[in-house]
Amino acid sequence: MSDSQPLETSSRIYQYSIISAFMDGQTLHGIPLKDLGKHGDFGLGSFQLADGEMILVDGTAYRMSYDGSITVAEPSTCLPYAMVTFYTPTVTVAVAGMLKPNFQKHIEDITPTAKNYFLAIRFDGVFKKMRFRIAKGQDVPGANVMKTITKTQRVIDMEDVEGTMIGFRSPGCYQGITVAGYHLHFIKKDRTTGGHCLDFEIQKGITGISIIRQIDIELPDSDDFCEADLTLDNEGIVKAE
């Protein structure tokens, strides 16, 4: 890293719904992509019925599907949970030869005054290993996601793969509102596959970080959201994420 780079904060995060509601099965309603795009060009989310994984890269939202394929999401596509920002990195650093925990520790080390802020994180480069999952759409609409996602998801392992990883680090006190800690999605450089990062080993690449100290949370305007059980299940979220 360059020590001379200032650790400035920038921008804001916009989040639609909260992760506890999504995990409780509030997957039927959501924000249309064309509206979400007003709040960011960078981020991640999920689709109706938790069908696949969303990654928003440079203003384009991709639907990464259970069968391993990818399509560019339509403007009318509805997202029951999403977290986005207009990404303007204030720290950019070359990284090489790092397992996931080392990568995360490295990010903490180069943002020492940001532990109570949000971080938007982007990595572009080559992974020696990348393990990601893709959620399978619900058979029972509105059923609890937390209980089923790890049982029905597809896990894909790739080696020596080039791509982009995008996501956020949230302070622990937001668990249940967001995913506490790191929440990262991956897309292959040729845009043929990708998903929700479970584990990885970075070979080499560039990481950008944006320190963010504002989060705007919009709650769904739907009957089923009103019924959701938002009681925090920390263990369940950690397991599912």
Added chain:
Amino acid sequence: MSDSQPLETSSRIYQYSIISAFMDGQTLHGIPLKDLGKHGDFGLGSFQLADGEMILVDGTAYRMSYDGSITVAEPSTCLPYAMVTFYTPTVTVAVAGMLKPNFQKHIEDITPTAKNYFLAIRFDGVFKKMRFRIAKGQDVPGANVMKTITKTQRVIDMEDVEGTMIGFRSPGCYQGITVAGYHLHFIKKDRTTGGHCLDFEIQKGITGISIIRQIDIELPDSDDFCEADLTLDNEGIVKAE
């Protein structure tokens, strides 16, 4: 109440800092009142060094001081924690003869689809009894507020007092971010005293409620916020509030 009134949502809450940071002693820095006013004309908060209680009524912010007196806060006044909105009630209802728990239950009963949303609440009328507290400014700047506030606060009891109560009801999952449940401040009609509501019995008056499904949280841009311990102390917040 009038059953014909629609339970529409409106507006957004703007919150500066999070209650866990304030309770941990992040009381030195804050948002100037003139900036806070851009985000609301209704709400509550605290002052530098936790010195007194703030209530924002119809666009005027009052500093309710430990000695029981009140002044209109200056535009440059700095608030380390505040929660405000532009208040537009969507439910208005006459209430009479209610203890605090009955009043809260009544609010839940007339907003049955809003349990997972925020409520902005205003009551204007006469209290048979009102018990409120006013925080004493810190002797040790930046010291933990949660451990000291209930020991140093002044508690005032009044009977047959007319005034206004203003505040918010937050869903339980936001504990630590906001104050979960009801957080209400009181000001006497003649603006001579007021504070943070501890207990009350309503004689009669009018309650307005605004159902809010967006909250924008801005975190302080200060070194001491970065050092704050934001680990949730649910018992401590409940005791302090």
